[in-house]
Amino acid sequence: MDVRSGATILVVEDNEASRDALSRRLERHGYRVMQAFDGSQAVSVARTSLPDLILMDLGLPVLDGWDATRQLKADTRTKHIPIIVLSAHAMTNHRDMALAAGGDDFDTKPVRFQALLGKIEWLLAGNGAAS
Amino acid sequence: MPLQQKEGHVSSSVEARAAALFAAHTHDIHKRTDRLFAGLMALQWIGGILFALWVSPLAWAGSTSSTHIHVWAAVVLGGLISLFPALLGLLRPGLPSTRYTIATAQMLMGALLIHLTGGRIETHFHVFGSLAFLAFYRDWRVLVPATVVVALDHILRGLFWPQSVYGVMVANQWRWLEHAAWVIFEDVFLVVACLRSMAELRETADRTAALEQEVRIRQQAEIDARNSEARSDAILSVALDCVVLMDESGRIVQFNPAAERTFGYTASEAVGHQLADLMIPADQRGAYQNAMPRYLKTGEAAGTNQRFELTAVRKGGEIFPVEVAIAPISSDGAAMFAGYMRDITERRRSEAALAEYTRDLEVAHDTQRQNSRQLATLVDQLRITQRRAEDATRAKSDFLASMSHELRTPLNAIILYSELLQENAEDGDAKQSIMDLQKIQSAGKHLLALINGILDLSKIEAGKMTLARETFDVREMIDELLDTVGPLVRKNNNALKVHCAGDVGAMSSDLMKTRQILLNLLSNAGKFTSNGVVTLEVVRRMEGAQIFVEFTVTDTGVGMTEEQTQRIFDAFTQADVTTTRKYGGTGLGLALVSRFCELMNGSVSVVSRPDEGSRFTVRLPLEAAPAEVPAVIGA
Numbered sequence: 006m007d008v009r010s011g012a013t014i015l016v017v018e019d020n021e022a023s024r025d026a027l028s029r030r031l032e033r034h035g036y037r038v039m040q041a042f043d044g045s046q047a048v049s050v051a052r053t054s055l056p057d058l059i060l061m062d063l064g065l066p067v068l069d070g071w072d073a074t075r076q077l078k079a080d081t082r083t084k085h086i087p088i089i090v091l092s093a094h095a096m097t098n099h100r101d102m103a104l105a106a107g108g109d110d111f112d113t114k115p116v117r118f119q120a121l122l123g124k125i126e127w128l129l130a131g132n133g134a135a136s
Numbered sequence: 137m138p139l140q141q142k143e144g145h146v147s148s149s150v151e152a153r154a155a156a157l158f159a160a161h162t163h164d165i166h167k168r169t170d171r172l173f174a175g176l177m178a179l180q181w182i183g184g185i186l187f188a189l190w191v192s193p194l195a196w197a198g199s200t201s202s203t204h205i206h207v208w209a210a211v212v213l214g215g216l217i218s219l220f221p222a223l224l225g226l227l228r229p230g231l232p233s234t235r236y237t238i239a240t241a242q243m244l245m246g247a248l249l250i251h252l253t254g255g256r257i258e259t260h261f262h263v264f265g266s267l268a269f270l271a272f273y274r275d276w277r278v279l280v281p282a283t284v285v286v287a288l289d290h291i292l293r294g295l296f297w298p299q300s301v302y303g304v305m306v307a308n309q310w311r312w313l314e315h316a317a318w319v320i321f322e323d324v325f326l327v328v329a330c331l332r333s334m335a336e337l338r339e340t341a342d343r344t345a346a347l348e349q350e351v352r353i354r355q356q357a358e359i360d361a362r363n364s365e366a367r368s369d370a371i372l373s374v375a376l377d378c379v380v381l382m383d384e385s386g387r388i389v390q391f392n393p394a395a396e397r398t399f400g401y402t403a404s405e406a407v408g409h410q411l412a413d414l415m416i417p418a419d420q421r422g423a424y425q426n427a428m429p430r431y432l433k434t435g436e437a438a439g440t441n442q443r444f445e446l447t448a449v450r451k452g453g454e455i456f457p458v459e460v461a462i463a464p465i466s467s468d469g470a471a472m473f474a475g476y477m478r479d480i481t482e483r484r485r486s487e488a489a490l491a492e493y494t495r496d497l498e499v500a501h502d503t504q505r506q507n508s509r510q511l512a513t514l515v516d517q518l519r520i521t522q523r524r525a526e527d528a529t530r531a532k533s534d535f536l537a538s539m540s541h542e543l544r545t546p547l548n549a550i551i552l553y554s555e556l557l558q559e560n561a562e563d564g565d566a567k568q569s570i571m572d573l574q575k576i577q578s579a580g581k582h583l584l585a586l587i588n589g590i591l592d593l594s595k596i597e598a599g600k601m602t603l604a605r606e607t608f609d610v611r612e613m614i615d616e617l618l619d620t621v622g623p624l625v626r627k628n629n630n631a632l633k634v635h636c637a638g639d640v641g642a643m644s645s646d647l648m649k650t651r652q653i654l655l656n657l658l659s660n661a662g663k664f665t666s667n668g669v670v671t672l673e674v675v676r677r678m679e680g681a682q683i684f685v686e687f688t689v690t691d692t693g694v695g696m697t698e699e700q701t702q703r704i705f706d707a708f709t710q711a712d713v714t715t716t717r718k719y720g721g722t723g724l725g726l727a728l729v730s731r732f733c734e735l736m737n738g739s740v741s742v743v744s745r746p747d748e749g750s751r752f753t754v755r756l757p758l759e760a761a762p763a764e765v766p767a768v769i770g771a
Contacts (some may be wrong), residue, residue, distance in 0.1 A: 026552035033559060034497050056463065080615070093544040115548035115584055118555055 013037040015056040017047040019065050030093030048076050051083050059088045071106040078107030087128040148346045157341035167229040173238045174225030179216040180245050183208045190676040195608045199308045206252050217244045240276040240477040242266045255303030267322055287316040378477040382411050398479050400451030417449045448715035533598035540591045551580040589724030596731045603646045604758050610640045625662035625670050636674040643685050645760040649732045656725040657689040657752050665693030683758040696744040705730035736760050
C-alpha cells in the first residue's frame with residue numbers, strides 16, 4: 006500500500022471534515038500530510054516546507070485557490086511542486102480556469118479516491134507539467 | 137416710313153389710275169370725234185356736190201351748155217379732200233395723225249366751199265363752224281394745222297385769186313391778216329375751252345380714281361372685317377373655355393358653344409339677356425351689378441385682366457364653381473367685355489379628392505407610426521420579459537450550481553469517511569460494519585450521481601452546456617469504455633458482444649459526452665438484463681449529405697411497454713415507480729442521453745417489448761458542429 010511513503014502532500018481545504026477525512030485517507034496510504042485552511046496559509050506553508058505535491062481547494066477564505074496556485078507557480082521556490090486542484094463546482098470551466106492558473110491536474114469533489122491516488126502517483130513519478 | 141411708303145404707293149397708283157382714266161376718256165373723245173368727222177366729211181362732200189348742182193348745174197356758152205366746172209370740182213376735189221380723212225376716221229380713229237389730217241381736210245373743204253360760192257363772204261362762217269367742230273376733240277393742237285391751212289389759203293388765194301376767196305377781183309393784200317385774226321380770235325376761245333375741258337376731264341378722272349380707290353379700300357375693309365369675324369367665330373366655336381361677349385350694359389352679345397354646353401343655354405337664348413340674370417346666382421348678382429358700373433366709371437377694377445374664382449349657375453339652377461377672367465375689348469368705340477369662364481367642378485373635385493387622399497395618407501401614416509410605437513413598446517416589453525426569463529433561468533442554474541456545491545462538500549466528507557471506515561473495518565475484519573459502510577457509501581455515490589445529473593440537465597437547459605470537440609478513434613474509445621462498463625454489464629451474468637465495423641474510423645465530436653451516452657445505455661442494459669445478452673453495434677451511416685456514426689445497444693432484458701417507451705427520455709421517469717426501488721439509478725440517465733444527443737445534433741430512439749428486451753439507437757454526426765464559445769460563469 007505504501008507505494009510512495011515519505012512523500013509529503015499539502016492538503017489545502019477550508020472544510021474541516023473534508024480536510025480531516027482526506028488527510029487521514031492519504032496518511033493511510035503512506036503519505037505525510039500537511040494542512041492549510043486558506044490560500045494565504047497554503048502559500049506560506051508551501052514556501053517554508055516545500056511539499057512534494059499540493060491538493061488545492063478553490064473556494065478558500067483570505068486568498069482563493071486560483072490566486073494561491075498562481076502565486077505558487079510564479080515563485081521559483083515552489084513552482085516545481087505539482088498542484089491538483091479540487092473543486093466542488095463540477096463545471097468544466099473551473100477545470101480550465103484551474104489549469105490556466107497553473108494547476109497540474111483537476112478533480113471534482115466528492116473525491117473519487119482511487120482515481121485521485123492514481124493522479125497523485127502519476128505526478129509524483131515526475132509527470133507534472135512543471136517538471 | 138412704311139406708312140409713307142404705303143401712302144406714296146397708294147397715291148401714285150391713284151394717279152396712275154387717274155391718268156389711265158383720263159387717257160381712256162380723251163382717247164374715247166378723239167375716237168368719237170374722228171367718227172363724227174368721218175360722217176360729217178362724207179355729208180359735206182355729198183352736200184357740196186348737191187349745192188354745186190343746185191347753184192350752177194350747167195355752164196352756158198351760148199346755147200350749148202355743159203356740166204359746170206364747179207360741179208366737177210365739187211365731185212372731184214371734194215372727193216379728194218374728204219375720202220382719205222373720212223377713211224382714216226373710220227379705220228384709225230383716235231390717232232393724233234388722223235385728227236390732224238381731218239383738221240387739215242376740214243379746212244380745205246371750207247376753202248373749196250368758199251371757192252365754189254365765188255368767194256361769198258357768208259361761206260367763211262364755215263371756217264368758224266369747222267373750228268368749233270374741231271374743238272370737239274378738246275385738243276387745241278388740231279386748231280394749229282386748221283388755222284395754218286386757213287391762213288395759207290387766204291394768203292395764197294388773196295394774192296393770186298382774190299375773187300375765189302373774197303368774191304372781189306381786187307383785194308387788199310393784207311386782207312388775209314384780218315381773216316386770220318378773226319380765226320385766231322376764235323382759236324383763243326376754243327383753246328381756252330379745250331384746256332378747261334381737259335382740266336375738267338382730268339379732274340373727273342382724278343375723282344373717279346380716288347373714288348374707286350376708296351371703294352376698293354372699303355371693300356377690302358369689309359372683307360377684312362368679314363374674315364376677322366369668321367376667324368374669331370371659328371376660335372370661339374372651338375374654344376374649350378366659355379367665351380361670352382357682352383356690351384357695356386352687361387347684355388350678352390355673343391355666346392360660344394363651350395358656354396352653351398356649360399351653362400345649358402343656346403346662343404340664341406342667351407344673346408340679348410343680362411349676363412347676371414342668366415349666369416350668376418341670385419345672391420351674388422348684387423355684387424356683380426355693383427362691380428360693372430364701377431369698372432365703367434374708373435376703367436379699372438379688381439375683376440378685369442386677372443383670373444379669379446366664383447360661383448355660377450346653370451340653366452337648371454345647378455350652382456358650380458368657375459374660374460373667370462374678364463377683359464375689356466372695344467369695338468367701334470363702344471365698350472365691350474369678353475368674359476372667359478371655365479367650369480372647375482372637376483378640378484375642385486379632384487383637388488378635394490387629393491386633399492382627402494392626403495388626409496387619409498396622413499391618418500394612415502399616423503396609425504402606422506402609432507402601430508410602430510406600440511410594436512416597439514411590445515418588443516421592449518418582450519425583451520424585458522425575455523431578459524427576466526433568462527435571468528430566472530440563470531438564477532435557477534446558479535442556484536443549482538451553488539446548491540450542488542453545498543451538497544458536494546458534506547458529501548465529500550461522508551464518502552471519504554465511509555471509505556476510511558470501510559478500510560479500517562477491512563483491517564479489523566468487522567464484516568457487518570463493512571456491509572453497513574458499503575450502504576452509506578452507495579447511498580452517498582447515488583446522491584452524487586443524482587446531483588451530477590441534475591446539474592448537467594440544468595446546464596443544458598440554461599444553454600451553458602457546450603461541446604468540447606476533439607477527434608478520436610471510435611474503436612479506441614469503445615475499448616476504453618468497455619474496461620469501465622464491462623464489469624457492470626456482466627454483473628447479472630450477461631454476455632457482452634461488441635461489433636464495431638471496420639470503416640467507422642475516427643469521429644470529431646465531444647468525447648466525454650459520447651462516452652457518457654454509451655456508458656449510460658450499456659449500464660442500463662446490464663442493469664435491466666439478467667442471464668442475457670447485451671450487444672453494442674457501431675456502424676457508419678449516410679443520411680443525406682451527412683455521415684453519422686450509429687451506436688445500437690440491444691439487450692434481452694425486461695423491456696418496456698409502448699407507453700413506457702414514450703416517456704423514457706424524460707427526467708425522473710423510469711419505466712415505473714417500482715423500477716427505482718428494484719434496479720436503482722437516478723432516473724436521469726436516459727434524459728441526459730437524449731439531451732446530449734440533441735446537443736451534438738444527433739438523435740436517440742428506442743424499440744422495446746416487455747420481457748423481450750430493448751434496442752436503443754444513437755446517431756451522432758461524424759463531424760460535430762464547431763464548438764460554441766463557452767459562456768463565462770463566475771466562481
